[in-house]
Amino acid sequence: MRLDEPPPKIVARAAEVTDPCGFALASPGERGYPAPRTSASASDANRCLYRILGEKRMKILCCVKQVPEKDARLRIAEDGSWIVEDGLSYAISECDRYGVEAALRLKEAGQGEVVVLSVGDGRASKGIKEALAMGCDRAIHVNTAAVARADALTIAKLMAAAVKDESFDVIICGQQSDDLGYNAVAPSLAHYLDMAHAQIVLSVESIDGGKLRVSHELDNSLIETMEIAMPVVLGVQSGINDVRYASLKGIMGAASKPQKKLSVEELGFGDADLASKIEIESVSFPVRSSQAEMIVGEPAAMARTLVQKLKTEAKVL
Amino acid sequence: MAQGILVIAEHRDGQLKGMVKEALSCATTLRSAVGGDIHAVVLGADVAALATELAAAGADKVWTIQDPKLAQYTPEAYIAALQSLVDQLQPKLVLTGHSYQGIDFFPRLAASLDAALFPDVTAIESDDRGLVFTRKVINGKLDARCRPTGHTLSLASLQQGAFQAGSTSVSGSVESFAVDLLGIEPRNVVEIKAADKGEVDLSSADVIVAGGRGLADKDKFKLIFQLAEALGAAVGASRPPCDSEWTEHERQIGSSGQVVAPKLYIAVGISGAIQHVVGMRGSQCVVAINKDPNAAIFQEASYGLVGDLFEIVPALIAAVNEAKS
Numbered sequence: 001m002r003l004d005e006p007p008p009k010i011v012a013r014a015a016e017v018t019d020p021c022g023f024a025l026a027s028p029g030e031r032g033y034p035a036p037r038t039s040a041s042a043s044d045a046n047r048c049l050y051r052i053l054g055e056k057r058m059k060i061l062c063c064v065k066q067v068p069e070k071d072a073r074l075r076i077a078e079d080g081s082w083i084v085e086d087g088l089s090y091a092i093s094e095c096d097r098y099g100v101e102a103a104l105r106l107k108e109a110g111q112g113e114v115v116v117l118s119v120g121d122g123r124a125s126k127g128i129k130e131a132l133a134m135g136c137d138r139a140i141h142v143n144t145a146a147v148a149r150a151d152a153l154t155i156a157k158l159m160a161a162a163v164k165d166e167s168f169d170v171i172i173c174g175q176q177s178d179d180l181g182y183n184a185v186a187p188s189l190a191h192y193l194d195m196a197h198a199q200i201v202l203s204v205e206s207i208d209g210g211k212l213r214v215s216h217e218l219d220n221s222l223i224e225t226m227e228i229a230m231p232v233v234l235g236v237q238s239g240i241n242d243v244r245y246a247s248l249k250g251i252m253g254a255a256s257k258p259q260k261k262l263s264v265e266e267l268g269f270g271d272a273d274l275a276s277k278i279e280i281e282s283v284s285f286p287v288r289s290s291q292a293e294m295i296v297g298e299p300a301a302m303a304r305t306l307v308q309k310l311k312t313e314a315k316v317l
Numbered sequence: 318m319a320q321g322i323l324v325i326a327e328h329r330d331g332q333l334k335g336m337v338k339e340a341l342s343c344a345t346t347l348r349s350a351v352g353g354d355i356h357a358v359v360l361g362a363d364v365a366a367l368a369t370e371l372a373a374a375g376a377d378k379v380w381t382i383q384d385p386k387l388a389q390y391t392p393e394a395y396i397a398a399l400q401s402l403v404d405q406l407q408p409k410l411v412l413t414g415h416s417y418q419g420i421d422f423f424p425r426l427a428a429s430l431d432a433a434l435f436p437d438v439t440a441i442e443s444d445d446r447g448l449v450f451t452r453k454v455i456n457g458k459l460d461a462r463c464r465p466t467g468h469t470l471s472l473a474s475l476q477q478g479a480f481q482a483g484s485t486s487v488s489g490s491v492e493s494f495a496v497d498l499l500g501i502e503p504r505n506v507v508e509i510k511a512a513d514k515g516e517v518d519l520s521s522a523d524v525i526v527a528g529g530r531g532l533a534d535k536d537k538f539k540l541i542f543q544l545a546e547a548l549g550a551a552v553g554a555s556r557p558p559c560d561s562e563w564t565e566h567e568r569q570i571g572s573s574g575q576v577v578a579p580k581l582y583i584a585v586g587i588s589g590a591i592q593h594v595v596g597m598r599g600s601q602c603v604v605a606i607n608k609d610p611n612a613a614i615f616q617e618a619s620y621g622l623v624g625d626l627f628e629i630v631p632a633l634i635a636a637v638n639e640a641k642s
């Protein structure tokens with residue numbers, strides 16, 4: 001992240017109207033979107049077609065997950081295998097919120113459609129509703145709790161199955177979820193869909209030739225800028241834009257937007273396909289390191305004790 | 318039967334990343350549990366010198382994969398090359414650092430190998446049922462012990478600083494591994510540049526007061542400045558206050574910001590995500606103030622105060638002023 005100025009905002013610039021790709025004209029698919037991908041070349045032809053016609057429609061997917069709210073007080077279940085979920089409130093995972101905003105901005109810079117995808121049981125409906133209220137056009141809800149604690153690859157495989165016939169140009173995920181925290185869904189989803197990818201993305205803009213200019217973070221505060229041909233899956237970092245609030249109109253309109261509910265059976269996933277490659281055996285609160293001394297009491301007493309200890313014990317004041 | 322461990326060595330500007338030695342040290346402790354050799358691989362256009370260094374750092378066998386298409390890191394070329402090597406070696410475990418580069422290519426490598434992926438691992442143990450990987454979940458608040466469910470290849474990316482780099486007397490051999498990257502078209506990298514450091518240099522400060530999400534808003538973040546003023550300290554922050562523009566981005570401490578090592582570091586309303594912790598771990602004395610007794614920041618603290626920071630910080634300002642007078 002840049003240190004001297006606000007983080008780069010997601011910007012998007014429409015591609016030039018003319019595009020010298022030599023595909024023959026064909027009639028547009030229903031609602032003006034490319035027909036489902038039958039082969040890579042047919043899909044490419046459709047994409048070029050829309051640029052030739054000046055429509056520049058971009059088909060964008062954003063993916064959201066419901067996670068326990070950040071300041072939730074956690075309790076470990078009796079069998080030690082996971083937290084007690086009853087009574088927790090859930091919200092869209094932080095990076096995913098920035099992803100929804102990034103998707104909406106990419107659409108607004110040109111033309112297109114933003115679809116929101118969520119995998120989860122009834123809890124996922126709340127996140128979908130919020131994303132629709134923010135401005136997503138329609139939703140896909142894979143209604144299952146089967147992969148709630150699965151490994152990233154199994155989750156990504158199920159997501160891929162749910163969207164593979166849609167031929168998205170850009171798929172935006174949060175780079176990491178606040179619960180399982182794998183940092184891994186975007187790159188593995190890209191593998192299953194045979195798309196390019198980038199992780200820890202800070203900015204994205206549409207440039208000529210069906211490409212995106214993408215900047216992402218590397219270690220040591222380095223920022224790498226790349227040109228990647230669509231279709232592409234991006235895992236976005238938090239803080240990259242100002243996430244909008246849903247307007248009253250958006251909230252009112254959300255209920256009437258199309259929502260496709262899919263079951264794992266409909267996606268052809270059996271128990272073997274849903275079996276996680278890793279198993280969480282137990283969870284525990286980390287053992288506090290031995291040197292940490294907890295100072296207790298009323299605020300004023302704690303403060304005085306601390307100052308005393310910093311002076312005489314730690315000798316740092 | 319798969320055996321052996323492969324360590325993927327990340328490097329930049331002709332230097333191995335510090336995490337490489339941590340991963341080799343981790344591999345060494347697992348040597349008898351996993352069986353077989355410890356392999357390391359380094360990819361690039363010219364990596365002979367790095368390979369020599371790896372051979373002296375605990376790897377039995379160092380593989381170099383050299384190709385013009387690997388001169389610059391791209392996931393396309395890296396994954397294709399690494400997949401060939403893993404297919405050839407058939408290791409049981411592949412390790413790399415959970416760096417931003419690791420986060421970019423490792424999950425996709427795991428998917429293409431159909432492996433069990435363990436990201437951001439803080440410990441690996443073995444028992445009679447095999448390897449157990451510990452990783453953080455729920456924003457770093459909990460440790461989860463995880464196992465692979467089948468007899469598959471396991472890929473683990475290791476959290477920076479979680480494994481101690483060790484010394485070794487092993488001297489390994491170096492061999493080149495040929496890959497065919499003809500069909501690979503790496504993306505066009507336009508530029509790599511350093512994020513500007515700005516004018517706030519926290520690296521020389523003796524005392525730093527840093528605020529986090531717990532400060533709640535821009536107005537309340539001023540409390541951090543007030544405490545810093547009383548202490549004659551510099552002001553830092555974790556990521557959320559910078560993202561929300563409660564304070565300047567140049568005050569961010571952590572993997573995306575500055576790395577500091579003051580005598581005294583006071584973390585106020587900071588949960589202690591690893592991305593922040595790597596930026597302040599070198600501090601001599603850490604005070605953590607947080608309402609959540611389970612916040613990860615207490616792992617790093619010399620002194621911990623659990624409670625409402627909006628009561629504790631004003632009390633602390635008063636106590637500091639009282640001590641001065």
